Amino acid sequence: MWKFTVRRILIMIPQIILLSVLIFIMAKMMPGDALSGLIDPNIDPETIAEQREKLGLNDPWHIQYANWVKDLFQGDLGMSFRYKMPVTELIGQRLANTVWLSLLTLVLIYAISIPLGLISGRYNDTWLDRVITGYTYIGFATPLFIFALVMLWFFGFTLGWFPTGGSVQPGVESGTFEYVMNRIYHMLLPALSMALITTVSTVQYLRNEIIDTKQKDFILTARAKGASESRIYNRHILRNSLLPIAAFFGYEITGLIGGTVFVESIFSYPGMGQLFLESIVQRDYSVATSLTLLFGIATILGALLSDIILSLVDPRIRIK
């Protein structure tokens, strides 16, 4: 098991290196650099050229890349042009917000998809199944950013049940129970919007897995042993059907990253997704590249997590 995990982690190193090279080259290919546009046009172009030389912007790209990586390892992601503060500090504030939002969304995704998928798969081709599959098709067809807007308008503005922005109400003291509840209260609507849309693929997937598994021969064996229907579903079908869902977990995280970009902007939730969209619109390159790198690493970690989970639950690929 440990051997497998270590080997799997080692594979990540070339993946991350490749990712960083790609991001760096793409950032370099974008027009302009750290000095253009930011500096007073009245400054002597010679001074700018001198500054460029001093900052190493005229070096060949691989030397610049090496310097960038060196800084990365020292925890220096550069300065944000817009906020005039180190990127690490800027992201640090928002990282926790996004992580909590994503976690809540994940919990909601599975809280919705597992019961719905189970019912839909067990009672397939009944009216109940049709209602659930109907919902999944609507979910597939609805763009997240439109759905989130509708949710915001209806539950946030029309009914006023939920706050329409921010991550916590100003004035609530940090560290208290009330503070935690307030944070969750602020996250609930964005998380629910995201979960309701992104969960549909998992519902469908689980439904198909269950329909598939219940026709397998070993289910007949279980029935022939005298197992009751509920035991067959709980003991034999559920576990076999959840395996592929576990494998899907990493992709779920990738999907969440895409989701937070929209949802955080719509709900003005101060997280990384919102920052990402802002940094692109405002050409805050160092922030945009750092965030792309972080999102990329999160995706790779998600895949790692999937593989480890799968190797834990599936004896056929479990390495002793």
Place this chain on the structure above:
Amino acid sequence: MSQALLKIKNLKTSFRIKDDYYAAVDDVSLTVNKNEVLAIVGESGCGKSALAFSIMGLHNRAKIEGNILFKGKDLANASPTEWSKIRGKEMGMIFQDPLTALNPLMIIGDQIGEAIYLHNKNISKEQRKLKVIDLLEKVGIPHPERVYDQFPHELSGGMRQRVVIATAIANQPELLIADEPTTALDVTIQSQILDLMKQLKEDMDAGIIMITHDLGVVAEMADRVAVMYAGQIVEIADVYTLFENPQHPYTRSLLNSVPNNKEASSKLHVIQGIVPSLQFLPRKGCRFSARIPWIDVSAHEENPQLHEIEPGHFVRCSCYKHFHFPEEEVQ
């Protein structure tokens, strides 16, 4: 005759296709006694497995008519709770493909142990484990303690089939249904499994229904044989009579289709055509008539019945009296 364990009377199992019901098992009557092997033979798709599943109550959405009297109790329309008390306890089933018949995520010990647990919840875990290891030993698995903790994918096909058998006999059932238990295994393993089943039959005094299309298996195992075609039994007799004196055209064709290693040069006999699919089964007249077109229509009965031509030997339709192979001279 010894005591009848299972008595099936006019069993009809129908499946719904679109809005109509089609009978996959049509008017089947048979008995199985204790310590007796009844073989059911026929081509693929002639209703053998559908019959076995009806006896075990494993059909989900089928209409079952007639009687299935097991130890005097009619199971034809028993409720799921009644079934789950009988299945695995008084009746065990051995499945065709051992590679898929075991849950890939459960260790062998738990899979067999589940059969014991379901019918006797008072047994402690330790006792159950001892029982399972006993069973594994009984079906000839080496190192049962180690196999107990293994997963199905760690065992070979033959070993897995032994596990399937151990599961089926976990509660000493009185009736064992084996649905082509050796089809998926290679020949050397086949004979080991058959020997095992014979021995178990003697040990447990159980009745066995053996479903197969392998006449070699029938000759080795069976006491009596029922030949099925298109959902009906066309001939039933004890195994010697059936092999020595087959009467129904289908039985004779089947026996004639067995490769003969004495005459290497002779061509293999082939039965023309295929078993018609469920929706297109002929519902009137002799169902086999379409595959022996050289026999005159008048030879068949309009509504073929089973005729007892000698004690314990039944043949359906009178066409057997006029049957000959196409290459034979007409007398």
